[in-house]
Amino acid sequence: MSTIKHYLQFSDFTADEYAYVLERAALIKKKFKGYEKHHTLGDRTLAMIFEKASTRTRVSFEAGMYQLGGSVVHLTTGDSQLGRAEPIEDSARVISRMTDLVMIRTFGQEKIERFAAHSRVPVINGLTNEFHPCQILADIFTFIEHRGSRDTAGGALSSLQGKVVAWVGDGNNMANTWLQAADLLGFTVHLSTPSGYEVDEKLAFGGKTPRTGCYKVFKDPLEACKGADLVTTDVWTSMGYEAENEARRKAFADWCVDAEMMASAQPDALFMHCLPAHRGEEVEAEVIDGPQSVVWDEAENRMHVQKALMEYLLLGRVD
Secondary structure: OOOOOOEOOHHHOOHHHHHHHHHHHHHHHHHHHOOOOOOOOOOOEEEEEEOOOOOHHHHHHHHHHHHOOOEEEEEEOOOOHHHOOOOHHHHHHHHHHHOOEEEEEOOOHHHHHHHHHOOOOOEEEEEOOOOOHHHHHHHHHHHHHHHOOOOOOOHHHHHHOOOEEEEEOOOOHHHHHHHHHHHHHOOEEEEEOOOOOOOOHHHHOOOOOOOOOOEEEOOOHHHHHOOOOEEEEOOOOOOOOHHHHHHHHHHOOOOOEOHHHHHHOOOOOEEEEOOOOOEOOOEOHHHHOOOOEOHHHHHHHHHHHHHHHHHHHHHOOOO
8 A cells, every 4th residue: 555645734745746736726726717627536535624613724625625526524523523532543544434535624733643644545734733734835826826937836936936925923833834835945934923922943843954044033023024025924813722812912912914014025025814814903904905915816725726735645646
């Protein structure tokens, strides 16, 4: 039996694999926009397991799998044994015998790793407290669409070389994943987080030494945004941390992406947010609803890159 390939964090793929997946996503999106069928996963079934609530993850994976000609089984902790006494390992053994692919959106990364270790089929990280690789994959695809070369998305990976992404806000799963992407793909992340909410570099890089220059830390978020090609942020309080909400509001007060921050970035800098967004907290309305914002393209692109990802995990490279 060949080795099963999972997608549990961004560093699970090589730069060459990302070049292929992004090129494939561009083709799949083009066909979608042209109302052309792309049923490469006919008769395949995706199991979606949710321990965290979701809008974009559920819609993008479910619609995407149907568009690929497959079918979907939706599970939550409330309507399965996942929320009861059955060990994760046993659930993995059973579910992976009945489906072709599993997407899990949960809390700790350790859960998804335990599931994958006992799965007979590929497992995809739909989000954990530690990493959000599908979102960063969509963000990179969106940047290439708007600011890359006019060639295929795969060839345009070179357009990321030397670019600067400013991360303003919490040192969370998104920040961790941006660091992995920068290390692998050759751009730089400018990190600015409030004191006490820094990125855990050991976690982000898995204890490995990252590429020199792949990130810089700034105390002042305005300084982090200077010269950036992309400014991006996330909510101040992620799911599972609601008890810290008031403390975070105070700590993050100066980390709201506003017009001044965008003006300090490159004139053609883009703004991204993985959504849902709270206007007036982590981002001002004039930014997220302004001309530099590409958040709606970014949200749609989750579906297209995930279709390419699922296809690759199940079929490998398709001619």
